[in-house]
Amino acid sequence: SSLTFGEYSLVYNMLSFTIASMLAAGLFFILAQHRVAPKYRISLIVSTLVVGIAAYHYFRITGSWADAFMISETGNYVASGKPFNDAYRYVDWLLTVPLLLVELVLVLNLSREKSGPMLTKLVIAATLMIGLGYPGELLGAESMFSERGLWGFLSTIPFIYILWILFGELGKAMEGQPERVRVLFRNIRLLLIFTWGFYPIVYMAPFFGLTGSESIVAIQVGYTIADVLAKAGYGVMIYAIAREKSINEG
Amino acid sequence: SSLTFGEYSLVYNMLSFTIASMLAAGLFFILAQHRVAPKYRISLIVSTLVVGIAAYHYFRITGSWADAFMISETGNYVASGKPFNDAYRYVDWLLTVPLLLVELVLVLNLSREKSGPMLTKLVIAATLMIGLGYPGELLGAESMFSERGLWGFLSTIPFIYILWILFGELGKAMEGQPERVRVLFRNIRLLLIFTWGFYPIVYMAPFFGLTGSESIVAIQVGYTIADVLAKAGYGVMIYAIAREKSINEG
Ligand SMILES: CC1=C(/C=C/C(C)=C/C=C/C(C)=C/C=O)C(C)(C)CCC1
Numbered sequence A, B: 001s002s003l004t005f006g007e008y009s010l011v012y013n014m015l016s017f018t019i020a021s022m023l024a025a026g027l028f029f030i031l032a033q034h035r036v037a038p039k040y041r042i043s044l045i046v047s048t049l050v051v052g053i054a055a056y057h058y059f060r061i062t063g064s065w066a067d068a069f070m071i072s073e074t075g076n077y078v079a080s081g082k083p084f085n086d087a088y089r090y091v092d093w094l095l096t097v098p099l100l101l102v103e104l105v106l107v108l109n110l111s112r113e114k115s116g117p118m119l120t121k122l123v124i125a126a127t128l129m130i131g132l133g134y135p136g137e138l139l140g141a142e143s144m145f146s147e148r149g150l151w152g153f154l155s156t157i158p159f160i161y162i163l164w165i166l167f168g169e170l171g172k173a174m175e176g177q178p179e180r181v182r183v184l185f186r187n188i189r190l191l192l193i194f195t196w197g198f199y200p201i202v203y204m205a206p207f208f209g210l211t212g213s214e215s216i217v218a219i220q221v222g223y224t225i226a227d228v229l230a231k232a233g234y235g236v237m238i239y240a241i242a243r244e245k246s247i248n249e250g
């Protein structure tokens, strides 16, 4: 399948934008350490790891994208013969989703007895979600009722389980917090549902009647936007909560 | 020998996953320095070196892997003519195994009179173990009773010596420690036996009747998993011990 110059460049430039965003976010999380109380610094450390891992993978994705296509005489981009490696995203999620879950559980400030088992369940569910989604990602499809659709459906089961646990706990954590912190928690909950919920929607792109190249572009651009928000945007919000709490607690 | 697309990609993606894990672990060990008491920081420094050296070698291994194969018209990967360089792993071990031994001896908190000579013996044994294993790694084999088997056997002698010393000393170090620290020591002992013990098992892959490409893939995937656990996983456990002790000691 061939891409127009615009399609190829849109993806390429979004990928590069993301590398810059992740690196800048990582630098911010390192430099802003001393602006939050010591007990909240671990959250900033985890944020740094998440965006660092993402920066590495976006470098790789960008390279793979550039290698997978070559410009033809008509000015379009055509497949070079080197396959584009879809796996980088899934490997990235395998590492970053558990870290984001650790971070969220840290922010909830639960007791050790509670957070340990909860984290174990969440990480197992996340691994299943990603592992079951991957085989489907490799397949094109025209409808929900395809092999891609089946893997997507299976992957959605642990996904719903994760959301269900997180929402219950986030709701509880909001009780009894000062107004400004409550607002931040509400925002993080919204960010979480919108960004995490965006991934399965992007996955469904081929079901919406897009052509081959349109659906490749929609998937790359969609996952990229979701990643910037779910990693860098989320980290900035966690920083804001930690900063607010640090000020409140003197 | 030719690899299927899936075999080639599995190894490639595992290698890339490992680069990301090692870099992230290194960033963590650097950023988490201030979370442990000054006297434990040297352990985190050594961990950083270990995963840093590993990240370098995994970049090299990944490059060598990608250069050693090329995609054929049938979609399989075939040898490109450039040999895959097995030596990176052994060079890596030559550097990282002594560092891991230093780290373990540090954590045991022995007297200087005792730790010096012990470390000397351990490092000599480790060098022999790695040096004797390497000639065998270059040879394929169908059975234990082959030249590969012989080198493996010779390499196992210093290996058993190392385990024998470490286990005795780890047992002694556990006595008289608080319960939570004891649990962490027990876990590290388990991690050690399972990860270090995994290397010789991987080495034996060609003896288990795998075909050429199956055994190449098993060896690469096996050593890679062992390395992530023995380096990054081990470093995180050492961090957990150091953090726990720092909190206990105020
Ligand atoms: C439900 C579902 C999926 C969910 C993916 C999610 C929720 C990914 C989240 C990634 C994050 C948060 C990364 C940030 O670092 C897949 C795998 C696309 C497959 C289709 C079904």
Ligand SMILES: CC1=C(/C=C/C(C)=C/C=C/C(C)=C/C=O)C(C)(C)CCC1
Pocket: B093, B096, B097, B100, B129, B130, B132, B133, B134, B151, B152, B153, B155, B156, B159, B196, B197, B199, B200, B203, B227, B230, B231
């Ligand atoms: C016994 C034995 C081996 C042992 C290797 C080991 C134990 C390697 C450990 C490496 C580590 C811990 C690296 C981490 O940085 C070889 C050489 C495979 C050859 C076959 C016999």
